[in-house]
Amino acid sequence: MAEATIQVKHKVGLHARPASLFVQTAAKFSSAIKVKNISANGNFVDAKSIIMVLTLGVMKDHEIVIQTEGADADAALAALKSLIESNFGES
Amino acid sequence: MPEKILQGIPASDGIAIGPAFRYIPAELTVPARAAESADVELSRFDAAREQARVELQGLSNAIEKRAGKEEAAIFEAHREMLNDPALEGRVRELVESGQTAEQALVNATDELAGLLAGMNDELFSARALDVKDVGRRVLRILLGLPDTALGAVTEPSVIVAEDLTPSDTASLDPSLTLGFVTAQGGLTSHSAILARTLGIPAIVGMGNNLLENVPGGTFIVMDGRTGELLIEPDEEITGRYQKVKSQRESQMQILKAAAEKDAVTANGRRVEVAANVGEAATARDAIEHGAEGIGLLRTEFLYLEDTQPPSEEKQFHIYREIFEVMAGRPVIVRTLDIGGDKPPSYLPFPTEMNPFLGWRAIRISLDEQDLFKTQLRAILRAAVGHHARIMFPMVSDLDELRRARDIVDTVKRDLALASVEFAFDVPVGIMVETPAAAVMVDALAEASDFFSLGTNDLTQYTLAVDRGNAKVANLFQPLHPAVLRLIKQTIDAARAKGKWVGMCGELAGMTKAIPILLGFGLDEFSMNPRAIPEAKRLIGQLTDERAREVASHAMTFGTAAEIENYMKGILTELA
Missing domain, CATH: 3.50.30.10 (Phosphohistidine domain)
Structure with missing residues (x-):
C-alpha cells in the first residue's frame, strides 16, 4: 500500500474541472484508491467516484491523504500526486 | 376580463x-412489482445507463454548438456521475438485497444527492441537483418514457x-x-x-x-x-x-450601428458615455445601446430577492458574469444601497420617520460589517482580469470614507493571507449625493480615487424635497441652480485634485442638461441604456468651447424654469 499527504492549491479546490481530472486519473489504474480530506476531518472515500470526491468538500489549501493498494499502486499515487502538484495543468 | x-x-x-x-x-413513479433475479434487474440498469450515456452525448453536442463548450460542460459532469462507481455499487447492493432496478436507482441517487445537499458550501451542495437530474434520466428510461x-x-x-x-x-x-x-x-x-x-x-x-x-x-x-x-x-x-417588441427590435438595428462609435465632442475630445445597470440581464442591453462601460452597477437586487443575504459565491458569479459581458469595459460597482423604505427581512430595521435620512447605504455597511465584507470579497475576487471600481453610496463625512476604506484594506489582507486570488488595484471612490459630500470634495479627495455624482439623491437632499410625495413632487428640480452649483463645485474641486468625476444620476441622460454638464467638464455620463444613442449624438454636436458658453450662461439664471427655458432654445439649435 502506498500513501501520500498533499495540499490542494487549486483555487476551486476539488470541484469542477480539477475534481473531474482527479477522478479520471484515478480511474486509469486497477488499484483501489481512497482519498480523505484531513482539513475537514472526513472519512476515506473511493477516489474513482466523482460524487464521493465532491462530498469531501476539498477547498483551496485543504490537505488530502491518498491511499493506493494494488498492482499499480505506486504508479497511481505518483500520477495523482503530480496532477495536484502541477495544479491540474494550470500555471 | x-x-x-x-x-x-x-x-x-x-x-x-x-x-x-x-x-x-411526468411524475416518475416507481412501479410496485416484485423484483426479478438480481442479474435481470442489473442488466436492465446497465442498458438504461447505456441509453442515458447516448442521450447526454447528444445534449452535450447540441448545447456546445448553440452556446459553446463551457455551457456544455454540465453534461460532461452528468456523464461522469452516470459512470460513478459509488452509484453503481450502491445500486448493485440494493438490487442484490432484493430491490427492483427502479427502486435501487431511486434509493441510491437519493442517498448520494443527500450527502451533497447537506454540505455547507453552495458550490458543492448545488451538485446534488445534478445527481438527481441524472437519476431521473435513468429512471425515465427504465420506465420506457420518451426523452x-x-x-x-x-x-x-x-x-x-x-x-x-x-x-x-x-x-x-x-x-x-x-x-x-x-x-x-x-x-x-x-x-x-x-x-x-x-x-x-x-x-x-x-x-x-x-x-x-x-x-x-x-x-x-x-x-x-x-x-x-x-x-x-x-x-x-x-x-x-x-408594438414595443417590434420597436425594440428595429431600434436595436439602428442602435447597434451607432453603438460602435465612441462619444466624441465636435472638437474631438473623448467623453465616456456609460450605462446604469440594475441587474445582470441588462448588461448586454447596455452594450447593445452603445455603453462604453457601466457607470453605476446597482447591487440591491441581490439583497432584495431573498429572505437571506446573498452568499459570497452567488455574488461572485453574478459580478463575474457582468464583468465578462462588459469584456474589459470599466464597471463601477456600487456597494449595498438600501434603507428603511425597502428593508430586506434579515436586517433589524427600526421603524423610521425619515428612512431617507436614516439607516441606509454606507451607514448600514459600516454597522453590518460581515455583510459589507462579504460583498467586498465577492467584488475583489470577481474583478481579477477585469476593469472594475468600487463605489460607496451616501457618504457624508470623511471619517465614514476612511472607515470604509480601512475595511476594504482588511478584506484585501484577509484574502491575501488565505491565498485567494483577487484584484488588488481596484480603485475605490464615492458617490456624491449628499450636499455635505459635494462641498467637501477637496477634503474627501484624500481617500477617494474618483467621484460620481448621484443627482437624484443630491437633488432631493439639496432641495429638501421628497419626490415620492405628490404634493411636492413639482419642486423636485434637478436643473435647480442650487443643484447645478453643487455639481459645478464638485467637478471643479475634483479636477483641482486631479480626480476623475462622472455622473450616474438621471440628469446625466437628460438632453437639456448634457450641454451644461459637458461645459462643466464632466468626464463620464452614465445613464439608462436607452438614453445613450441620443446623448452620444448630442455630445458630437457640441464643441467644448460652445458647451462652456452654454454652461456659464445657464448659471446666470435664478430659477430652474428659466434654465429649462434657455436650454430648450439651445436644444432646438442642436437638433
Whole structure:
C-alpha cells in the first residue's frame, strides 16, 4: 500500500474541472484508491467516484491523504500526486 | 376580463407573446412489482445507463454548438456521475438485497444527492441537483418514457414551469421557445444564465402559484426586461406589447450601428458615455445601446430577492458574469444601497420617520460589517482580469470614507493571507449625493480615487424635497441652480485634485442638461441604456468651447424654469 499527504492549491479546490481530472486519473489504474480530506476531518472515500470526491468538500489549501493498494499502486499515487502538484495543468 | 399581471425576477431581456406551454415533468413513479433475479434487474440498469450515456452525448453536442463548450460542460459532469462507481455499487447492493432496478436507482441517487445537499458550501451542495437530474434520466428510461415532455412542444410557445433543470433547458428547441417563465430559480440559476447566452426572454422566481394561474394554452405576454407576466391580456394591451417588441427590435438595428462609435465632442475630445445597470440581464442591453462601460452597477437586487443575504459565491458569479459581458469595459460597482423604505427581512430595521435620512447605504455597511465584507470579497475576487471600481453610496463625512476604506484594506489582507486570488488595484471612490459630500470634495479627495455624482439623491437632499410625495413632487428640480452649483463645485474641486468625476444620476441622460454638464467638464455620463444613442449624438454636436458658453450662461439664471427655458432654445439649435 502506498500513501501520500498533499495540499490542494487549486483555487476551486476539488470541484469542477480539477475534481473531474482527479477522478479520471484515478480511474486509469486497477488499484483501489481512497482519498480523505484531513482539513475537514472526513472519512476515506473511493477516489474513482466523482460524487464521493465532491462530498469531501476539498477547498483551496485543504490537505488530502491518498491511499493506493494494488498492482499499480505506486504508479497511481505518483500520477495523482503530480496532477495536484502541477495544479491540474494550470500555471 | 381584466388581465392578471404577475411579477417575477427579470432574468433575460426580451418580450414574448404567445400560448403558454405548461411543462410539468411526468411524475416518475416507481412501479410496485416484485423484483426479478438480481442479474435481470442489473442488466436492465446497465442498458438504461447505456441509453442515458447516448442521450447526454447528444445534449452535450447540441448545447456546445448553440452556446459553446463551457455551457456544455454540465453534461460532461452528468456523464461522469452516470459512470460513478459509488452509484453503481450502491445500486448493485440494493438490487442484490432484493430491490427492483427502479427502486435501487431511486434509493441510491437519493442517498448520494443527500450527502451533497447537506454540505455547507453552495458550490458543492448545488451538485446534488445534478445527481438527481441524472437519476431521473435513468429512471425515465427504465420506465420506457420518451426523452422529455418538452419534446411535446409543437408550436412556438412560452414555457411555463415550476423549475427547469439543465437537461430541460438544453432540450428546449430555440425555434419553438418564445421565452420561459419559472416559479423557482434565481438570476444565477443555470437556466437563467443559459437563457441570457441564447438570447431567450426569461423570468424566474415567479412564486409558488405560477402554474395554478396559467392553464395550458392560455395566451400570455411576458417581458423579460421588467419581469412582468400578463395572463390573457386584451387585444389593446397585446397590441401595445407587440408594438414595443417590434420597436425594440428595429431600434436595436439602428442602435447597434451607432453603438460602435465612441462619444466624441465636435472638437474631438473623448467623453465616456456609460450605462446604469440594475441587474445582470441588462448588461448586454447596455452594450447593445452603445455603453462604453457601466457607470453605476446597482447591487440591491441581490439583497432584495431573498429572505437571506446573498452568499459570497452567488455574488461572485453574478459580478463575474457582468464583468465578462462588459469584456474589459470599466464597471463601477456600487456597494449595498438600501434603507428603511425597502428593508430586506434579515436586517433589524427600526421603524423610521425619515428612512431617507436614516439607516441606509454606507451607514448600514459600516454597522453590518460581515455583510459589507462579504460583498467586498465577492467584488475583489470577481474583478481579477477585469476593469472594475468600487463605489460607496451616501457618504457624508470623511471619517465614514476612511472607515470604509480601512475595511476594504482588511478584506484585501484577509484574502491575501488565505491565498485567494483577487484584484488588488481596484480603485475605490464615492458617490456624491449628499450636499455635505459635494462641498467637501477637496477634503474627501484624500481617500477617494474618483467621484460620481448621484443627482437624484443630491437633488432631493439639496432641495429638501421628497419626490415620492405628490404634493411636492413639482419642486423636485434637478436643473435647480442650487443643484447645478453643487455639481459645478464638485467637478471643479475634483479636477483641482486631479480626480476623475462622472455622473450616474438621471440628469446625466437628460438632453437639456448634457450641454451644461459637458461645459462643466464632466468626464463620464452614465445613464439608462436607452438614453445613450441620443446623448452620444448630442455630445458630437457640441464643441467644448460652445458647451462652456452654454454652461456659464445657464448659471446666470435664478430659477430652474428659466434654465429649462434657455436650454430648450439651445436644444432646438442642436437638433
